[in-house]
Amino acid sequence: MDMPTRVLPGSPTHPDYVLLQRGPQVLALEQALNPSVPYLHRVALTGGTVTPRSAALVAGWGERQVYEVDGIVGLPAEGDQLRPERRAVQLVPFADLMNGRVWIARADRMLSDPPAVTAFARASLSVVSLGLEPTADGQTPTDIAEFLTDEDPHSFCTVNPQDFGLANYLGSPRGRRGDPVWFAVMLRSPASISRIVFRHGAVSASGGWFDTTEAMPRIELARSPIPTSANGAVPDNSKVRWETAGVLEHYPRSRASTPPTLADGQLFELRLPQPLEVYGIRVIGRAGGDYASCAELSAYG
Known part of the structure; x- marks a missing residue:
């Protein structure tokens, strides 16, 4: 069933972030499904319309639904700054989240430095x-x-x-x-x-x-x-x-x-x-x- 997707602003408490809602479900980035993403705090959505795609079943994740969207990921580079790279990221309904986050950075506000180990703790x-x-x-x-x-x-x-x-x-x-x-x-x-x-x-x-x-x-x-x-x-x-x-x-x-x-x-x-x-x-x-x-x-x- 094709469900409408909305990108909701995080203002006023999280103005630099958005969250993704598919139908009644809030989607979240799951760390276990994104092992090549070093910092979930440094993931942004690409511009334009966001359309979550059903991802293939993941080993160890059972029959639970996994979605995929195109994103921008901050990867380690030389010096103290991160290098942005476009790649697909995996999300799950918030009810299935084990270790991750619902807030996703706005593309124009994504920070380029590595986050503190206490970020969003x-x-x-x-x-x-x-x-x-x-x-x-x-x-x-x-x-x-x-x-x-x-x-x-x-x-x-x-x-x-x-x-x-x-x-x-x-x-x-x-x-x-x-x-x-x-x-x-x-x-x-x-x-x-x-x-x-x-x-x-x-x-x-x-x-x-x-x-x-x-x-x-x-x-x-x-x-x-x-x-x-x-x-x-x-x-x-x-x-x-x-x-x-x-x-x-x-x-x-x-x-x-x-x-x-x-x-x-x-x-x-x-x-x-x-x-x-x-x-x-x-x-x-x-x-x-x-x-x-x-x-x-x-x-x-």
């Missing part, structure tokens, strides 16, 4: 919002943890230690102004990393920075698997063993009530003395003003 915040407050029209919410890993330096999330969150709902007391807050990224499987990049979010009169009066913001690593709640919904932070990797030495000195000079999305980097295998990373520091902000937290091999 699961993220968490020290205060987990209950989402009870509506977001004003025209404003982007800042409690979406996945903004930390979406490869977009213009999106950011914030943490206010005084906000009422999930932990408070479960009985913990609220935090106080200036308490330490953190932004964390978790990996499904361990990865070897040699440097971590923190991108500051945005400063306003009421907050958005780290207060360095007592200590500089620091990067911490989880060297063992990160436990989650019984239903797997949230990390069990009380059981995570975090090790300090270093501090962000070049972060500007600041006070609790005086914002530093910071550009939106400004980058700070920590290089490790040697590669380490990790399950997660986080940046932690005292909130400046009412809250701290983070646009990206990334780790690279």
